[in-house]
Amino acid sequence: MTDAMISVENVTKTFTLHNQGGTVIPVMEGASLAVAPGECVALVGASGAGKSTLMRMIYGNYLAASGRILVDGTDVATAEPREILALRRAVLGYVSQFLRVVPRVPTLEVVAEPLLSVGLPREVAQERARTLLTRLNIPERLWGLSPTTFSGGEQQRVNIARGFARQYPALLLDEPTASLDAVNREEVLQLIEEAKARGAAIVGIFHDQPARDRVCDREVDVTGFTPARVA
Amino acid sequence: MKDMIEDRAGATDRPLLTVEGLAKYYGGRIGCEEVSFDLYPGEVMGIVGESGSGKTTLLNCLAGHLAADTGRVLFDRAGQMVDTVTMSEPERRMLGRTDWAFVHQHAHEGLRMNVSAGGNVGERLMGLGARHYGDIRAKAEDWLGRVEIAADRMDDRPTAFSGGMRQRLQIARNLVTGPRLVFMDEPTGGLDVSVQARLLDLLRGLVREMGLSAIIVTHDLAVVRLLADRLMVMKSGHVVETGLTDQVLDDPQHAYTQLLVSSVLQV
Numbered sequence: 001m002t003d004a005m006i007s008v009e010n011v012t013k014t015f016t017l018h019n020q021g022g023t024v025i026p027v028m029e030g031a032s033l034a035v036a037p038g039e040c041v042a043l044v045g046a047s048g049a050g051k052s053t054l055m056r057m058i059y060g061n062y063l064a065a066s067g068r069i070l071v072d073g074t075d076v077a078t079a080e081p082r083e084i085l086a087l088r089r090a091v092l093g094y095v096s097q098f099l100r101v102v103p104r105v106p107t108l109e110v111v112a113e114p115l116l117s118v119g120l121p122r123e124v125a126q127e128r129a130r131t132l133l134t135r136l137n138i139p140e141r142l143w144g145l146s147p148t149t150f151s152g153g154e155q156q157r158v159n160i161a162r163g164f165a166r167q168y169p170a171l172l173l174d175e176p177t178a179s180l181d182a183v184n185r186e187e188v189l190q191l192i193e194e195a196k197a198r199g200a201a202i203v204g205i206f207h208d209q210p211a212r213d214r215v216c217d218r219e220v221d222v223t224g225f226t227p228a229r230v231a
Numbered sequence: 232m233k234d235m236i237e238d239r240a241g242a243t244d245r246p247l248l249t250v251e252g253l254a255k256y257y258g259g260r261i262g263c264e265e266v267s268f269d270l271y272p273g274e275v276m277g278i279v280g281e282s283g284s285g286k287t288t289l290l291n292c293l294a295g296h297l298a299a300d301t302g303r304v305l306f307d308r309a310g311q312m313v314d315t316v317t318m319s320e321p322e323r324r325m326l327g328r329t330d331w332a333f334v335h336q337h338a339h340e341g342l343r344m345n346v347s348a349g350g351n352v353g354e355r356l357m358g359l360g361a362r363h364y365g366d367i368r369a370k371a372e373d374w375l376g377r378v379e380i381a382a383d384r385m386d387d388r389p390t391a392f393s394g395g396m397r398q399r400l401q402i403a404r405n406l407v408t409g410p411r412l413v414f415m416d417e418p419t420g421g422l423d424v425s426v427q428a429r430l431l432d433l434l435r436g437l438v439r440e441m442g443l444s445a446i447i448v449t450h451d452l453a454v455v456r457l458l459a460d461r462l463m464v465m466k467s468g469h470v471v472e473t474g475l476t477d478q479v480l481d482d483p484q485h486a487y488t489q490l491l492v493s494s495v496l497q498v
Contacts, residue, residue: 018486019493060475062482081461081475082271102435102457103428117439 004034004070005170005201006058011067011077011225013053027053031067031225033203037169040192040202042216045223051205054222055172058203059094060084071170089118094172095163099147099155107133107150108143111161118166125165132161135187153179164191171195173204177211189215247272247412247444248293249312253302255292261468262288266302268463268473272411275438275445277459277476279452279491285468286448287416293446294333294414295323306330306412328358332405336417338397342389342404348375349385351404359408374403378433395426399433406437415447419454431457452495456480464488 013028028050035041043051056062057076058069064077072091074083088094093114101110108129115125133143136157142150147158160176173192177185185208192215195202206212212219246269255262263285270276278286291297293304295315305312306326315323327333335341342351352371353361361367372382378399389397398418405413418434419427435458438445449455455462455476462479464472464487472485483489 015482016484018489056481061477063474063478063484081478082274084475085460100456102432104432 003036005037005072006033006035006203007068007070008033008054008058009068009070011054011057011069012065013050013057013062014065026227028222028225029227031222033220035170035201035203037199037201038196039218040196040204040216042212042219043203043205044212044219044221050222050225052174054225055174055203055205059092059172060088089114091168092170092172093163093166093168095160095174095176097156097159097174097178099159099162101147103146103148105146106144107138107147107158110147110158111165114162114166128165129161132164133158135191136161137184137187153181153184156180157184160188160191164195167195167198167200169200171200171202173202173206175205175207177206177208185211245307246270247274247307249303249305250293251303251305253289253292253304254300255288255297256300261285262297263292263465263468266470268470270412270444270446272444273442274461275443275447275459277455277462278446278448278465279450279455279462280465281450281491284465286465288468289465290414290416290446290448294331295327296333328355329408330411332408332410332413334398334401334405334413334415334418336420338389338394338401341401342397344390345388347386347388348380348392348400351389351400352407355404355408370407371403374407375400377437378403379429395422395430398422398426398430402430402434402437406441406443409441411444413443413445415445415449417449417451418447419451420449427454434458452480452492464491 009032011028011031015025015027017023017025031054033041043054045051053062057064058071060076060079067077069076071087074087076084108126111129111132112125115128116122138154138157147155150158156179176188176192180188189211192202196215204216206216248270250266250268253266254264266289278289280286288297292299299316302316304315306315315326333341343354346354349368349371352374353367356367356370372385375382375385380396380399389400392400419430422430431454437443447455447458459476462474462476463470464479464485466487472479472483472488479488480492483492
C-alpha cells in the first residue's frame with residue numbers, strides 16, 4: 001500500500017492523567033489503516049471505542065505515543081508544528097463537529113479563510129465561499145454576520161462549507177451529516193462524492209448508516225485497536 | 232487549483248530567529264533557564280504559563296530589554312544570523328526600530344501619552360528617516376484606519392483614548408514600519424472581552440497579510456488558541472512542553488500543562 005494518501009501504521013495512544021494520581025489509560029494499540037486517493041473509509045465502533053481519537057491523531061491534534069501516521073508522506077506523529085500546519089493548509093482538511101472562530105469574523109470570511117491562507121486572491125476565495133454557502137442553503141443575508149450566533153445546524157453547515165472550500169487531497173469528516181435535514185444532507189453527500197471523484201482520500205465517522213453505505217467504500221472497526229486489558 | 236497555490240511553508244526553510252540555551256538569573260533565583268527554539272518566518276508562537284513562570288523575563292531577554300546571562304539569540308539579517316545578545320547597543324536599538332517591534336501589555340509604556348495619535352505613529356517613521364509631513368500624515372492615517380481608529384481622532388492624544396483604542400494605537404505605531412518580528416506581552420490583558428475579540432481579529436488579519444512572525448506572551452489560553460501556531464509552556468523558568476497549539480491544548484502531555492488547561496473555567 002505504498003500509494004496510500006493516508007497511512008496509519010501500528011499506532012499506540014495512551015492518556016496519562018498526571019493530576020489524577022498519574023492514571024495511565026491505554027486507549028489504542030496496533031492501529032493500522034490505509035486510504036488510497038478516491039477512497040472513503042468509515043471508522044466504526046461503539047461510542048468510546050476511539051474513532052474520534054484516531055481521527056484526531058491523523059490530524060495531529062492528538063499526539064500518538066508510537067507508530068507512524070503518514071499523510072502525503074509527512075509523518076504527523078513526529079512532524080514539527082510548522083510541517084503539520086503546512087500539511088493542513090495544503091493537503092489535509094478536517095470537518096469537525098464544532099465551529100471555532102473569532103467572534104467578529106463574518107461567515108463569508110470564515111469559509112474563505114482556508115483559501116486566503118494559501119494565498120488565493122480575495123475575489124476567487126469569496127466566490128468559492130459564496131458557491132458553497134449557497135449550496136448548503138445558508139441564506140445570503142447571514143453571510144455578513146458572525147456564525148457564532150447561528151443555530152447548531154447552520155453552524156455545522158458553515159463548518160462543512162469551510163472544510164470543502166479547498167479541494168484537499170485528504171479529508172477527515174467527523175459526523176458531517178449529523179443534525180442536517182434531508183436537503184442539506186443530500187448536498188453534503190454530493191460534496192463528499194465530488195471530493196472522491198477528484199481523488200480525495202477520505203476518513204469519516206458516520207453514525208448515519210445509509211449515508212455511510214452510500215459514500216464509504218469500506219469500514220474499519222476501531223474496536224480491533226482497543227488494548228487487550230481494557231477490553 | 233493547486234497550481235495557483237504557493238505553499239508558504241516551502242519558502243521558510245531557514246529560521247528567522249534561533250534561540251540557544253538562553254538563561255537569566257535574578258541573584259540566586261532563576262528567571263528563565265535552558266530556553267532553546269527556532270522561529271520561522273510567518274510563525275506565531277505563544278508562550279504561556281502562570282504569573283512568575285518566567286515568560287515575561289524570557290520575552291524581555293529575547294527583545295534585548297534585559298541582558299541574558301548565558302545563551303544566544305540569533306536573528307536573520309539579510310541571510311546572516313547575527314547574535315543580538317552580543318551586538319552593540321546602537322545596533323540593537325536600530326533593530327528595535329526596523330525589523331523588530333514590541334507591543335507592551337500597558338499601552339502607555341509603548342506610547343508617548345502627550346503626543347497626538349498621528350504623531351505616535353509618525354514618530355516611528357521619522358525614526359527611520361521619513362521627513363515629508365504629508366507622506367507621514369497620510370501613512371499615519373492609513374494605519375489608524377487599519378486598527379479602526381477614526382481619522383478625526385488623529386490629532387487627539389492617547390490620554391483621551393479608551394484602553395482598547397490605546398492598545399490598537401500601540402499596534403499601529405509598532406507595525407507602521409513593517410517589522411518582521413513582533414514581541415507581544417499580554418496584548419489583550421486588562422481589556423474587556425468584546426474589545427479583546429476585536430483586537431484578536433485585527434491582529435490575526437495583520438499577521439497574515441504582513442507575513443509577520445510573532446512571539447506572544449499571555450496567560451490567556453483562548454488568545455493563543457486563536458493567534459498562535461505553536462506553544463511553549465513555561466513553569467518556574469523552564470520550558471515544560473512545546474508543540475502545535477491545538478495539540479498542546481487538547482492533548483497536553485505535561486502535568487503542569489494539564490493543570491493549566493483543566494483550570495480554565497468554561498462559560
